[in-house]
Amino acid sequence: MDVAKAFTYFAEDERWMGKLVIGVLVSLVSILILPGFLLSGYMVGITRNVMNGEKRPLPEWEDLGTLFMDGLSIIVVSIVYTLPFWLITCIAFATTIGFGGLSEATQISDDAVAAGILATWGLVSCLFLIFMLAFFFISPAIVIQYVREGNIGACFRFGEVLAIVRDNFADILIAGLTPFAVSFVFSMVISALNLIICVGTVLGILLSIAMGPYLTAVTGHLYGQIAGKIGGTPPAEKFAL
Secondary structure, three states, rough: OOOHHHHHHHHHHHHHOHHHHHHHHHHHHHHHHHHHHHHHHHHHHHHHHHHHOOOOOOOOOOOOHHHHHHHHHHHHHHHHHHHHHHHHHHHHHHHHHHHHHHHHHHHOHHHHHHHHHHHHHHHHHHHHHHHHHHHHHHHHHHHHHHHHHHHHHHHHOOHHHHHHHHHOOHHHHHHHHHHHHHHHHHHHHHHHHHHOOOOHHHHHHHHHHHHHHHHHHHHHHHHHHHHHOOOOOOOHHHHHO
């Protein structure tokens, strides 16, 4: 995997500045939810272009419908994959309420109730850590599977998704850790800039705003490298007669 390429490829696009600025604007209004779908869709577009060997992988911000649907698909799939955790959390809340009612209806001591609640949430915390570790690897595989197959249904072929993780474990680990490492470096730089009154603060704000779209570009390229390594056929070719 060419990690260095993921950090520099966008500069090879003569229109990269304009695309980055649009990405920054989308990131700024992502609180409206809709732009958040667009940014996720943009990452999918980068992944698809890298997989297909496009010379300029950064998509244009023109086909917003495709960007939106790609982003929506990935987010919906991610939510479905996280449903087991939310179900466990709901059960834990119900158990907590049940312990409270049990304390009032019986002679069980408050200490015993507290111990039961603590044990419940301790178990949930352990399951949460295990689940988040698993999702750390599954999340990139979802995007790769979606881009390779071109439809949301393929993301629920769990055997294929898990096979992507199994066969590309090291690459997915690198692709997953890289954004965290970059975010840490960005945060250190921003903290240092904030020590400089006025100018440093402004630069820090601008850097923090640009960080999201930049990480999107880096992550999309890394995912695309993995997808290209596995091999994939663009949807248009799959269904061509």
